[in-house]
Amino acid sequence: MIRKAMVAALVVGSVLAGTGVADAEASRIPKNFLLSEKEARAPRDEADSIEYWWKISDKLSNRPLLAPCRGARTVRDGRVAMRTITHLTSAPSSDGEQLVLYRSAKAARAAFLGLRAEVKRCPGKDLRLIARTVRIGDEGMFVGRYDYDKGKRDREPVHSWAVGRRGAALFVYSADQAYTTNPGKLVTGRAKRMAKKVCELRNVCR
Template sequence: MISATLALLLALSPVAATEIPKNFLLIERDARKKLGPMQVDEEGYTISDKLTAPLELNPCHRRRATDLGRVAARTITHWTSAPSGSSEQLVLYKSPRAAHTALTSLRADVKRCARRSSPSQPRLRIQWRTSQAKAGDEAVGMGYQTRQGGSVNQTITGIVARRGSALMIYTTDEGFYDPGRLTKNARKMAVKVCQLPGVC
């Protein structure tokens, strides 16, 4: 009788999440709304569930994902005519270890490719940096500046956090380098991903 009960409990126990529910990301409801005729020239969103999409923070400018163990992913990018842009990305892995390895590899990429030229504009220099951050089980702030002729062209600020087997990334190109302003979003998603089976 005990073994039959145990077998039933195992059958009913949640398995690891292999998909991300619709409207799960923080900006997803806005991203899925149909824009009016006046808005389409002012802003826009793209939503992708491609497993092979590179991480939104991508120091070595990889064209495809190189992290292993992904089971689901969603990337939302937002642009405005200001011009400005931001993004939100959630990647689910088969285990917390796989997610941790992905974050560790991302940190290593920042060191490996901290200073380099833009692939499309050789005269444009890109300089990456990292900083401490607190969200989820582990997190790091990171981003870069592009420089040309000694002047700063653009600053990208980001934060990447891990909670269980999930990795979440937030980026913006507005303002100065300050990952702390993205911590609230990362912490909110770090709580939310625990609603998904097997993540936490």
């Protein structure tokens, strides 16, 4: 009886251990997985270091790159891994990239819908957010922050974001008008690339 119990315990332990490893692998974003990550991690000389700056963070508590209502964010929304890369230059200009993995596609969709609702709830005043649906992965949107002068909206956005969801992954790309002449095209293109790339991660697009 004792021997049978020991064997059973070993079997159960092996199964649980295997599950734990699988879960850990599924909730990890590999190094250099994000589109701009290799460039962000590359060594820079002193001259470059005073012209542009990169920051890479894996904190789950980071705000989304698009946070219209600017309220406190909670990490209890099912997220299991997150990487945020921000890029600032002396111009000044900025762009950014963010990937968030959730425990399920349902949790990721809830996060996407919550963000879309925020854009409607907190559009801003003089600089106003306007969103439109775009085809990125399972669902996506483009958001532009536009300047208004005497009630008339500028043709091009001051800042642009593309938000996409594919399975259990949510990703955000941002860029301002000073960074590139067509930030909308840039961020949307990057988001579409990530919509394909995230399926390389285990359990994201199942």
